[in-house]
Amino acid sequence: MMLGVSIGAVGIPLDVVWSVVASHLVPGSVEVTWSAGRDNIVWEVRLPRIILGAIVGAILALVGAALQSVTRNQLADPHLLGISSGAALGAIIVLLHTGMFLGLVTVPLFAFAGALATTVLVVGVANLTNATNASRLVLTGVAISFIVTSLGSLGIFLGDPRAAHTVVFWMLGGLGLSQWAQLPYPLIALVAGGGYLMWNARYLNAMTLGDESATTLGIPAGRFRMVVFVVCALLTGAAVAFSGVISFVGLMIPHLVRMVVGGDYRRVLPLSALVGAIFLVLADMVARIVIPPQDVPLGVITGLVGGLFFILLMRRSQRLG
Template sequence: MSHKHLVHGSRHAILHHLGWVVAALCLLLLCVMALAVSIGAVSIPLDVVSGVVANRLVPDLVPVTWSAGRENIVWEVRLPRVILGAIIGASLALVGAALQSVTRNPLADPHLLGISSGAALGAIIVLLHTGLFLGPVTVPLFAFAGALATTALVVVIANTVQATNASRLVLTGVAVSFIITSAGSLGIFLGDPRAAHTVIFWMLGGLGLAQWSQLPYPLAALFLCGAWLLLQASQFNAMTLGDESATTLGVPASRFRMVVFVVCAILTGTAVAFSGVISFVGLMIPHVVRMIVGGDYRRVLPLTALVGAIFLILADLVARLVIPPQDVPIGIITGLAGGIFFIALMWRNARMG
């Protein structure tokens, strides 16, 4: 049998098994979403949840046996929140996986390059200084602009000092991140102390402000940017080998890395704009997936997106249940989970020598 046939057979086997795993994770995602809508300060049976959703999608499909209050909780409060959680979780996890490949840094995530810090600075400016002069879209718009502006600054500085390789680009991102974070802290210090608690909650992340009218924006970013990242799986595999090997395999390493940064900035900026700064998802989830399925990005990227979506929905569920009816900032839950995960990972590695 020729080498070409062997490669084709191997690719077919990978895609076949991947299809089954993706289908199983999609089913698990739907189950977790239904559970998250059902559980809360007011518990709502799963049959009521499915009935409300069915009747909203196809009017009068099933007889109405529930109150208007319960329907409002399911459709207007919890379902948009759960869907936003899935979108944000998938987006941040994809960004982490992509950045870890092109920087060859297992600790790379949206925070590393200052993207999240830029988005936070945009929100701080609005919440403490300018006010909502464009209406409810002001915070998401400024957060998104802050993320893109920070990414542009990292790219310009990197090109100016010719820091286009992975390690120097990471150092540039870290330096810019410190500067932007300091500017954000100064903004909080100079702002109205009475409004500071709102900023702090926003900086620790949360899904409580989710609305149906806002969902198309992060969903469109995930669909377009996520699809592009998935199509680049073979290039990501090449980039994990280093710039020289990637170039030998036909991947223009420096240019590809810059494009990935811009795509990741769009995804992160949109995510942070609607959920605040949520840490550790982009750092932890790719590690979990690679531990289970290996380092092939044809598997890593789609599974990372699904596992990230499931994880963030569950983290938000915990955030809602810890001190009901108050919401704990979701960044506290993800940070705690991430810290425990990496301590366990280091302990496991130490035991294995």
């Protein structure tokens, strides 16, 4: 993370980065030998951006791992069940139609509401059509995702064309608008939601065996799956609200972790959070140095890496077969 603060269009030595951070955390502890411009770059611009990237990366990796367990689908991620699409729709409504009438929390609130509403819709349609098993629930989520994505596209089409570029960049993902005042919201979501998932890691282990096996072990499979969906909606809404839609992190990172430590979710969840945080910080570093001083959208970087990863994974799986 400190390396991420150091690298950018304006390079800042690591010792200066550490000194700036120390001077803000403990005023007077370090003699100030750097310019006000460098102080502003480190403390006001890059550090909140890097911290947000680590939080969002951890959230997306946790959500992907949890969804892959309860759906028994190795391709599950926040996009699969329409959760990211719902959060994006909420943000589009704010950015193009209602405006920031509640201040800085307007986009996060609407993104969270969109993610939660989409989750409720998926669960409701699944119950209505008796599609409560894992495979049919995934199909329901994909169908709802198409509908919500279409509504988001309609919102962009009907919105102010002058503001459309802001929405497009936000939908591609990025950390360029991060602020200190925003960080507590995704951090609280990560601690609360991630804590719940890790506390129930043994339940997630059982869910990978199927509903019948989980029920035999005394786990209410259907109810637990619905609770996990709601927790994942909270986490995804908090992440998407501040970083936009960033793909492939929740899909790719749990695979990498399981390849190293196996399938026990007591290890998979915390390591997925750690590796997801590291991956997104590294991706943001690349996004800032590819075409300086412009930022390449994070979704472009993660999409390229994720696509190449799965091509290699398919080749490996074919060779093992």
